[in-house]
Amino acid sequence: xxxxxxxxxxxxxKTGQSMTLQCAQDMNHNSMYxxxxxxxxxxxxxxxxxxEGTTDKGEVPNGYNVSRLNxxxxxxRLESAAPSQTSVYFCASSEAGGPYGYTFGxxxxxxxx
Amino acid sequence: xxxGEEDPQALxxxxxxxxxxxxxxxxxxxxxxxxxxxxxxxxxxxxxxxSNEREKHSGRLRxxxxxSKKSSSLLITASRAADxxxxxxxxxxGNMLTFGxxxxxxxxx
Numbered sequence: 001x002x003x004x005x006x007x008x009x010x011x012x013x014k015t016g017q018s019m020t021l022q023c024a025q026d027m028n029h030n031s032m033y034x035x036x037x038x039x040x041x042x043x044x045x046x047x048x049x050x051x052e053g054t055t056d057k058g059e060v061p062n063g064y065n066v067s068r069l070n071x072x073x074x075x076x077r078l079e080s081a082a083p084s085q086t087s088v089y090f091c092a093s094s095e096a097g098g099p100y101g102y103t104f105g106x107x108x109x110x111x112x113x
Numbered sequence: 114x115x116x117g118e119e120d121p122q123a124l125x126x127x128x129x130x131x132x133x134x135x136x137x138x139x140x141x142x143x144x145x146x147x148x149x150x151x152x153x154x155x156x157x158x159x160x161x162x163x164s165n166e167r168e169k170h171s172g173r174l175r176x177x178x179x180x181s182k183k184s185s186s187l188l189i190t191a192s193r194a195a196d197x198x199x200x201x202x203x204x205x206x207g208n209m210l211t212f213g214x215x216x217x218x219x220x221x222x
Contacts, residue, residue, distance in 0.1 A: 004155075040214055041214065042201065042212040042214040042215060043212040045210075048209065058209055059209070059211075101146065101158040102158060102203075104156045104157070105155050106154055106155045107154070107155055
């Protein structure tokens with residue numbers, strides 16, 4: 001099925017560990033995004049990539065890095081995980097760099113202990 | 114910074130009733146979108162309304178937009194148990210799409 005695929009679905013990390021969340025889309029979308037969702041906070045944008053080869057900070061970028069590996073793939077890296085990064089992470093993609101209807105992945109539930 | 118806020122935060126209705134959710138936002142927009150999120154799943158795009166539109170329909174969904182009041186509403190008619198989900202409004206802010214905190218809708222069979 002066409003869409004956005006995220007891996008892993010669940011992860012538990014110890015404080016200070018690092019990990020990379022993977023995201024791939026097969027809809028030929030130009031733009032890709034990483035959001036985090038915390039209870040009562042809605043979704044907050046971490047980083048986005050308007051097109052292949054570009055990345056920009058969103059609302060809450062501290063503690064994260066991203067890589068737009070190619071048009072299909074956009075990864076999110078936590079270099080030194082902290083308990084405050086416990087959250088559900090969603091990757092999304094959209095057409096043409098404009099916010100006209102995003103397609104979301106099913107999420108990665110991350111717990112940092 | 115949250116651009117949009119939904120009201121109410123939670124809504125419980127009986128199957129067959131209509132559900133209305135409201136969204137208020139802060140700055141001028143060129144479009145507003147509504148998304149649904151089922152428990153434990155990603156968000157699904159429902160409908161987009163442009164700033165020059167006042168009302169839009171999609172199946173049992175009706176969305177209105179009042180740019181003078183900076184507000185939008187989502188009406189789900191003849192609700193079903195399967196409509197139980199969280200509903201979010203989203204508005205562009207620069208290159209970002211920002212989301213409100215959502216309305217949790219429960220439809221009781």
